Amino acid sequence: MNLILEQIDRVFSAPDSLKFVSGLxxxxxxxxxxxxxxxxxPYGRYTRPGWGYLMPAKLAWFLQELPSFVVPLIILSRWRSDELVNIHGNNKILIGCFLVHYFHRTFIFPLRIRGGKPIPLFPFMAAVFFCSVNGALQTYGILLPNTEIHHWFQKARFCLGIILFFTGMYINIRSDSLLTSLRREKEGTYQTPRGFLFExxxxxxxxxxxxxxIGFSVACYNLPSxxxxxxTLCNIGPRAFHHHRFYREKFDDYPKDRKALIPFLF
Incomplete structure (x- = not known):
């Protein structure tokens, strides 16, 4: 195990490696x-045969998100106490933001799933791989430069990024809660989501x-973020358009002026 962790350290501690993995x-x-x-x-409402063994939704979401929470903690545990103390405050905040998000996605979000469809093995394994690599990439990307913010513009950029991060988290969690409420009212069926930004x-x-x-990237100001x-934009942006098409095909009375992802635009 230590040998594996040493190899991970060797790969991700090199700036060129961070650039390479970010590019990939x-x-x-x-x-x-x-x-x-x-x-x-092929997961959720679009689950279909041919993508492997079907896993229970709650278990799959927990296991696939877990590496994003655990990997940063493992990396931090390998740092000496004096190295941890010398991490600048802004970098500690960024690591904290990442861990807060994935604490929710790992330990809270799966428990709130109602009537979730099983997840095939192939997309599950792809998610586990991504979360493992990304957990290491974001952690090293934040900790290795360990840059302290001095200039007013840097402080303004950092604060803007943190505000965007928590604004996005609030939108995400509240929207998920509304969707969960719909499934609780009529489990096993789809309904037109209403309220908040779903309008x-x-x-x-x-x-x-x-x-x-995006806010996290603005605050980090590095290539990995x-x-x-x-x-994220490339992966779940299209899913918003798929859901939009799904709702418009399923419900004749679906609001005509509602967009897919960006209010008033598209």
Whole structure:
């Protein structure tokens, strides 16, 4: 185990490696964006045969999100106490933001799932792989530079990013709660989501997560967080449009002026 962790340290502690992995993440996101123009990701309401053994939704969501929470903690545990003390405050806040998000996604969100459809093994394994790599990438991307903020513009950018991050998190969590309430009222069926930003877009929960990681990228101001924001946009942005199409085809009275992802635009 220690040998594996040492290899991970060696890979991710090199600046060129961080750039390389970030670049691969962007390419992965773009490939998903292109692929999702012609098909839907095979989980949730779009689950279909041919993608492997079906796992219970709650268990799958817990296990696939867990690496994003655990990997940063493992990395931090390997740092000496004096190294941890010397981490600048802004970097501690950024690590904290990442852990707060994934604490919710790992330990709270799965418990609130109502009537979730089983998740096939292939997309589950892809999510586990991504969360493991991204957990390491974001942690090293924040900790290794360990830059202290001095200039007023840097402080303003950092504060703006943190505000966007928590705004996006609020939108995401509240939107998920509204969707959960709909499923509780009539479990096993789909209904037109209403209230909050669902009055303007079909994918309010996806919009919130995209805003969240864009804000994180603004605050971090590094290549790994930018790659993550791009991947998020490319990966779940199309899903908002798929949901929008699903609702319009399923419900004749679906609001005509409601957009898919961006209020009033598209």
């Amino acid at each position: 993440m962007v390419l992965w996101g773009i490939s998903n964006l292109i692929t999702l123009q012609f098909t839907t990701a 303007y877009v079909s994918g309010a929960n996806f919009l919130g997560e995209i805003v969240e990681w 930018l790659a993550f924001a791009v991947f």
